[in-house]
Each structure stands twice: as structure tokens, then as C-alpha cells.
Amino acid sequence: MQHKTHDKFACHYLLANNSLSSKCNKPLLCLSRHTYIPTIMTQFLEQYRAGLEKALNEPGLINDLLAKAEQRSGVKRIYIALGMIGVISIYLTFGYGAQLLCNSIGFVYPAYASVKAIESDKKEDDTKWLTYWTVFAFLSIIEFFSDILLSWFPLYWLAKCILLVWCFAPISWNGSAVIYNRLIRPRYLKYNTKLDKVVGEAANNAAKLFSQGLDITQNLVKNANKDD
Structure with missing residues (x-):
């Protein structure tokens, strides 16, 4: 049963990505297990590689730095980025x-x-x-x-x-x-009225404390000047 579940998932994945004809009634007969697993892995990596390449070409500071590095080294920016990611990952783990x-x-x-x-x-x-x-x-x-x-x-x-x-x-x-x-906004919409009330009261109390502290400081300064 477990293999059938995996096979079904693989089949749906391949059909969704146009890797297998949707007219095939039994697509698993067209692919052996040793064939479709590498195909899934390849397509999965290609999708994320395409997304990474698109992100690396977005206008901004990172794009400018990678463009200069690509021009000077002659190495594609995606390989430069992957190399940097690898070095940083190792350092974050052991450094x-x-x-x-x-x-x-x-x-x-x-x-x-x-x-x-x-x-x-x-x-x-x-x-x-x-x-x-x-x-x-x-x-x-x-x-x-x-x-x-x-x-x-x-x-x-x-x-x-x-x-x-x-x-x-x-x-x-x-x-x-x-x-x-998914986390912050739903809770804010649920409790925003109570939060506004609490924040307002806290701000008023802080303003009162600041005013009292300022008055005390001014009185101390005046008394010190009188003593002099």
C-alpha cells in the first residue's frame, strides 16, 4: 500500500508537470520506479533553480554585486550564489x-x-x-x-x-x-480593540510618570540652587 501511495503521488506530479501523457490510463506502466524518482528529483530541483535565478536577477543591491562578480570572474551568478550559500551554511553550522x-x-x-x-x-x-x-x-x-x-x-x-x-x-x-x-494578522483583527485600549492606558500612565519625574527633577534642581 505504501508503494502505491508513492506511485500515485509520483504519477500526479509528472502529469501536473506535463512529463507524462494525461491520456495514459495506467501511467505507472510507462515508468519504472528507477525512472520516475530521478525525474521527480530533477524537476523539483529545476523548479527551485528557476526561482532562484529569477530572484538573483531582481533589481537591487544583491543583483548589482552578483553582476560585478559575474563580470569579473566569468562564472554565472547562480553558481556564485550557490557557492556563497554553501560557505555561509558551513560557517553557520560550525563557525x-x-x-x-x-x-x-x-x-x-x-x-x-x-x-x-x-x-x-x-x-x-x-x-x-x-x-x-x-x-x-x-x-x-x-x-x-x-x-x-x-x-x-x-x-x-x-x-x-x-x-x-x-x-x-x-x-x-x-x-x-x-x-x-497566517499568524499575526488574524490575532490582531481578533484582539485589536483590547490591544488599543491597553496601549492607550499604558501610554497615558507613561506620560504621567514622565511628567511626575520631570517635576521632581526640576524641584531638586531648584533646591540645589537655593542651597548654593
């Missing part, structure tokens, strides 16, 4: 300062892109990067409570780096959009 590298990757480019978005007239990029930083803060809060447990996971910084890259990747289904729409 010293993996936490700093991971957080830098999740901060430097998004910060640069956010400044560009602020200076541009487009609203779409503002929304994109506001969403990213909202998700970034959300993940940072979660990480604070789970850091002790997750730090023992040897691939933790590599996994976090992959998650952050997915969150700012120039694709329509990037991580920040997925996490925001």
Missing part, C-alpha cells in the same frame, strides 16, 4: 560568531532596503518592509523565551538564517507575508 553572522544577514540588507523604501514614492515597498520588521520583532520575542532550549540545537543559527532570508526574499510568498497573514 565562531554564527549568531552575529545570522543576525547581520537578517538586518543589514533589510535595513538598506527599508531606507530605500522610505526614500521612494512607492507604497508597496513600504508595506513589504514594515511587514518584515513586524515579523522580525515577533520572531525576536519568541526567540527570547526559547533561546535556552534552541541554542542546544546544532543547526539553530543555520535554520534561523534560512528563515530570515525567506522572510525578505523578493518573492510573492516570502516568509514575512506568510507569517504575518
Whole structure:
């Protein structure tokens, strides 16, 4: 039964990708197990390679840097990118300062892109990067409570780096959009009235405390001047 399930999945995958004629009533008879598994793997990798190549050619800082490296070395940018990904992955797994590298990757480019978005007239990029930083803060809060447990996971910084890259990747289904729409936004819409009330009360209390502290400071300064 297990093999039949896998065979059915493989068959549907091949049919969906036009690798097998949809007119075939028994497509598994056309392919042996040793044939369709490599075919699935090849098509799966080709799909993600095409997506990566498209992302690497998107206008921006990364595209500019890769274009210069490609021009000077004569090596295609996808191979340069894959080589860099491999080196960074190894370092995030075994290297010293993996936490700093991971957080830098999740901060430097998004910060640069956010400044560009602020200076541009487009609203779409503002929304994109506001969403990213909202998700970034959300993940940072979660990480604070789970850091002790997750730090023992040897691939933790590599996994976090992959998650952050997915969150700012120039694709329509990037991580920040997925996490925001599926986790953050539904809860905000459900509790936004209560949250506004709590935030408003907290802001008023903070303003009162600041005013009281300012009055106390001014009185202390006046008393000190009188004593002099």
C-alpha cells in the first residue's frame, strides 16, 4: 500500500508537470520506479533553480554585486550564489560568531532596503518592509523565551538564517507575508480593540510618570540652587 501511495503521488506530479501523457490510463506502466524518482528529483530541483535565478536577477543591491562578480570572474551568478550559500551554511553550522553572522544577514540588507523604501514614492515597498520588521520583532520575542532550549540545537543559527532570508526574499510568498497573514494578522483583527485600549492606558500612565519625574527633577534642581 505504501508503494502505491508513492506511485500515485509520483504519477500526479509528472502529469501536473506535463512529463507524462494525461491520456495514459495506467501511467505507472510507462515508468519504472528507477525512472520516475530521478525525474521527480530533477524537476523539483529545476523548479527551485528557476526561482532562484529569477530572484538573483531582481533589481537591487544583491543583483548589482552578483553582476560585478559575474563580470569579473566569468562564472554565472547562480553558481556564485550557490557557492556563497554553501560557505555561509558551513560557517553557520560550525563557525565562531554564527549568531552575529545570522543576525547581520537578517538586518543589514533589510535595513538598506527599508531606507530605500522610505526614500521612494512607492507604497508597496513600504508595506513589504514594515511587514518584515513586524515579523522580525515577533520572531525576536519568541526567540527570547526559547533561546535556552534552541541554542542546544546544532543547526539553530543555520535554520534561523534560512528563515530570515525567506522572510525578505523578493518573492510573492516570502516568509514575512506568510507569517504575518497566517499568524499575526488574524490575532490582531481578533484582539485589536483590547490591544488599543491597553496601549492607550499604558501610554497615558507613561506620560504621567514622565511628567511626575520631570517635576521632581526640576524641584531638586531648584533646591540645589537655593542651597548654593
